[in-house]
Amino acid sequence: MNSTVLVINSGSSSIKYQLIEPNAGVVVASGLVERIGEEAARLRHTFEGQDTTLTEPVADHGTGLRRVLELFGSVGPDLHAAGIVAVGHRVVQGGRRYSSAVLVDDAVMADIDELSPLAPLHNPPNLRGIEVARELLPDVPHVAVFDTAFFSDLPDAAATYALDRRVAEKYRVRRYGAHGTSHEYVSRTAAIVTGRPLTELRQIVLHLGNGASASAVSGGRAVDTSMGMTPLEGLVMGTRTGDMDPAIIFHLRRNAGMDVDEIDDLVNRRSGLKGLAGANDMREIHRLIEAGDARARLALDVYTHRLRKYIGSYAAALGGLDVLSFTAGVGENDAVVRAEACAGLEFLGIEIDPERNSGRVTRPTVISTDSARVTVLVVPTNEELEIAQQALSLL
Numbered sequence: 001m002n003s004t005v006l007v008i009n010s011g012s013s014s015i016k017y018q019l020i021e022p023n024a025g026v027v028v029a030s031g032l033v034e035r036i037g038e039e040a041a042r043l044r045h046t047f048e049g050q051d052t053t054l055t056e057p058v059a060d061h062g063t064g065l066r067r068v069l070e071l072f073g074s075v076g077p078d079l080h081a082a083g084i085v086a087v088g089h090r091v092v093q094g095g096r097r098y099s100s101a102v103l104v105d106d107a108v109m110a111d112i113d114e115l116s117p118l119a120p121l122h123n124p125p126n127l128r129g130i131e132v133a134r135e136l137l138p139d140v141p142h143v144a145v146f147d148t149a150f151f152s153d154l155p156d157a158a159a160t161y162a163l164d165r166r167v168a169e170k171y172r173v174r175r176y177g178a179h180g181t182s183h184e185y186v187s188r189t190a191a192i193v194t195g196r197p198l199t200e201l202r203q204i205v206l207h208l209g210n211g212a213s214a215s216a217v218s219g220g221r222a223v224d225t226s227m228g229m230t231p232l233e234g235l236v237m238g239t240r241t242g243d244m245d246p247a248i249i250f251h252l253r254r255n256a257g258m259d260v261d262e263i264d265d266l267v268n269r270r271s272g273l274k275g276l277a278g279a280n281d282m283r284e285i286h287r288l289i290e291a292g293d294a295r296a297r298l299a300l301d302v303y304t305h306r307l308r309k310y311i312g313s314y315a316a317a318l319g320g321l322d323v324l325s326f327t328a329g330v331g332e333n334d335a336v337v338r339a340e341a342c343a344g345l346e347f348l349g350i351e352i353d354p355e356r357n358s359g360r361v362t363r364p365t366v367i368s369t370d371s372a373r374v375t376v377l378v379v380p381t382n383e384e385l386e387i388a389q390q391a392l393s394l395l
Helices: 061-074 106-114 123-136 165-170 180-194 247-255 260-269 272-277 282-290 294-318 328-333 335-342 383-394
Strands: 004-010 014-021 026-034 041-047 050-056 084-091 142-146 202-208 212-218 221-225 323-327 375-378
Touching (some): 004 123, 123 142, 142 383, 180 202, 180 221, 180 323, 180 375, 212 294, 221 294, 247 260, 323 328, 323 335, 328 335
Parallel strands (some): 004 084
Antiparallel strands (some): 014 026, 026 041, 041 050
């Protein structure tokens, strides 16, 4: 077996993991521990096409990761026999300090902790996963790969908010972006698919899942992205508003009597598609539209209108466009969203072939017409493979 990397994504109440052969791009084993801290947690481990599923109490992340390692031992594969050379960890917020993957030491862990106010829901569980994994797997190097790294060197004009600079500097207010690991993987894969040098391409990547973000990539370098200091800004999402007038917050505070926590919950968890149509799953939105639900139709219109605005503005920021890529759950599986997002953009050179665009996509696929100036792709994202490859490359 080739060298493998164990990739861990530690969430607030879950641990996702994959054992990957980075050079071959092969997932050897994978699994999920969810509902950590609840009475009945669920563990699923997949190896050689067989699923092992368990329901049992998992008190904390330490217990969860210990059970994961026990499953590798009892179900397989044995990690040492599998040639594990590193553990790669997803970390959401790396601030401006980390522009690439880094070997984890105590100083890096202190930085991740210190950056937690910029990602309070993500960095603390990310850090806990690293702590436990370093304790249980002390003989292999651990590598942190940051979601923000791809956007850490955005041009100042794109990263800077027009806020009093003293306040912005003191409280580290700037555009950090998110989903960077996905945007980097997709933009590099797009260059391979088109057979053109990455350094020559002007690209827009649309990562459309329950969370959604857009990026403008010139010559392999990100020059703008839709998510801001937090993942709230930008595109319409499953439960998040995306772009809106900031004064709406003042209006709700003064006139609706809502406090900061209530407004936070409103704009992050009760808005977006869910707030407009009562559902945050795009498949349900389509079902409601077919049933004649006008609210669902409006929700989709708002969603795709925002996409077209970002495509147009990023094409302008790039000085033209060579490749447009759709990725993530909605981007890979929803032909209607792809078609409506590109409708009316023929003046930019974007033309979709309806037959090529039909259905869900499981491998990188061209969906534009042969005569289109812009190559439109669907590229299934693979953040875990990107993390594994970056970890191996660093070593």
